[in-house]
Amino acid sequence: MQSLTQLQLSYDTNPGSIPACLGNLHKLIYLGFHGDKLSGTIPSPIFHNLTDLGTLEINSDKLEGTFMFSALANLSKLKEVDISGRSLEIDTETPVSWFPSFQLSFLSLRYCIINSRNAGRLPTFLWSQRKIKILFLRDAEITGTPPIGLFCNSSLGSLDLRNNSISGLFVVPCRNASYDAYEINLSHNHISGPLPENIHLSFPKLNILRIAGNKLEGRIPPSLGERQLVLLDLSDNHLSGEVPMLLP
Template sequence: MYLTYCPFTLETELTYNVSNLEVLILSWNQLNGTLPIEGKKFFILSYIVNLFSNGSQFIVFIIIFLILRSFLSSVIFVSSFGIIYLLLYVLAGLASFYHLKILDLQQNGFYGSVPPFIGASSLKALYLNSNKFNGSLPIQGLCELKKLEELDLSYNHIEGILPPCLSNLTSLRLFDVSGNQFIGNHLSSLLGSLNSLEYIDLRHNRFEELFSFSSFVNHSKLEVVAITSDNDKFEVETEYKDWLPMFQLKVFVLPNCNLNKRSGDFPKFLLHQNTLSFIDLSHNNLEGSFPNWLLVNNTKLEYLSLENNSFVGEFHLSPYYNSYTCWMDVSDNQLIGHIQLNMGEMVPYLIHINLSRNAFGGSIPSSIGKMRILEVLDLSSNNLLGEVPKQLVRNC
């Protein structure tokens, strides 16, 4: 069912004659309101649905009927007939989604608490990102989606802790909760249990803890790691013993996360990574010489940001021609020496390069004029001398 770019609002519950529905996509609309599966009544009644879907006998129905009659009749219905009607209504409705595998509600205006999704145990992908959900995550229901492989809750207003029971989702490959207000200090134990993960994005939350990369020692499929916090109480430590990762990262994003705060060491495990295309370790006060081996080992590196650290010494690029790198920022460090004369020949497809706020001397290399698609060149706050090369003005 594809209903993208349809400007209507969801004011009633989803139609119930969709018993074979496997994929429901309502993303990129202007839908709003709360989802029609929430509240305490839903928890109780969804449990009943699960009992019947598993083939429970008629005696179970009688027991449930008696319980509901004494417990719910005064709240929901005043008659036995009303309770029976309620049971049939829920069974007819929620059971329709037992085959649902993909639910995509991203980029809408849904608000309220994230529903528990009990009765949707077949779900493999759940996308609720870029809405207005708030409150805390439900412990019941969400942690029972054992088949879930992709969970995207990013860019909402969800708060509280990540329920520890999320460690039950051992099939999870994609886990994105960025852009929320999560707190807590148990990320290491939670992520350590999810060793099927390929993609992790925890940026822009309010975690407060020391997160150790030892949590990933048994992860062999990991490709994307993006972690940071919007406060100064979160630390990431990558250095422990002499460990060799079983994974090969493609994206490594840890800006402003007090990386290796105690030692200031550059992450040594990156020496064993050779498929990286995107690196952002800016604003971490890392020390030592500029790690030009990152460019040597990762020949398809496209993005490198090491801004606002404490690297010293000379700045050297890879000695090999590189047609992939298009963005580089090593500003606000303590780099010295001359800017590499053949820079424009070795990385000719740079679009953005920032070498400002260092201590480079000498002249501006004329080879920069060979960067024909260059859009941003920042060499400010250095000790450069001489004239601006004519090639730079003519060709860029």
């Protein structure tokens, strides 16, 4: 068993929890737990010796307690993390001094309760992730301003922050810069003000833009009609003026 490199446990029929003894499987590259009957907490100590781990998946709405994300700090080969659970809290800010040795390409913390002890703060460690391409944090009780600055120093292509409590202006943070983003979803938050007129310059590869159900005002930038958008959803806002021609 100690030479095992991949392990996936399904809890669709029989109830169970994450075994604490898995920390002895030092050669694991992939570790996954799935199923509606998976319950209990995520035991942080199991990750201390899983230094080869590249992919971690834990998905169940019956998980509970608080998972300290810093438990993954020393997993330098970690590339993909997918954790979800409607009753699961994830604390990414404790201890304050922790710093990740990993560079993620994919992170999904959908349907979790993120940083409830820090007023729903967006995970600070994200600003160190230069290689991240996909970031899914929908339905996670996140607050703060739209984190468009994440595009400045990373290769982020897809950002999903729908159904949170993000407020403030949608601001393009870096002038004369163009980003790799092809999909942005900020629907059903509290984002206000106008859309930037130069949004087309900053996101030349954008295919999908969803900011429905916010408090946007003003006109829709005509330049959006010049993009090869596949989908544009700005419904349920306070926008005015003409809708740009979106078909080439």
